Amino acid sequence: MTQGHTITIERGDRHVKVVHDGHVLAESDRALVLRETGCPVRYYLPAEDVRLDLLTPSDTHTYCPFKGTASYWSLPDAADLVWAYPDPKPDVAEIKNHLCFYEAEVSEAEVS
Helix, strand or coil: CCCCCEEEEEEEEEEEEEEECEEEEEECCEEEEEEEECCCCCEEHHHEEECCCCCCCEEEEEEECCCEEEEEEEEEEEEEEEEEECCCCCCHHCCCCCCECCCCCCEEECCC
């Protein structure tokens, strides 16, 4: 990490549901909560809890000096809505096999 930049990852204690245009794309009680300097809180959900059958892999790839190279997935009406780090940097290895959603409604409910 560079001076002043931090990333923390913790196991979430809430039920996370991701909805886009009225369709449930993911639902999990096992989300990871990633907090990164200068970024909004992000929920990374295990791939098993994501409706991968609704998503199409994208040709888009981006590089983060702190997390590594991201791959993206799209819906017909939402390009690059979902991303993941297939081979994350060692400091954030926990997010491997987890996906994160951009521009989707993420709702939380306490797990009881």
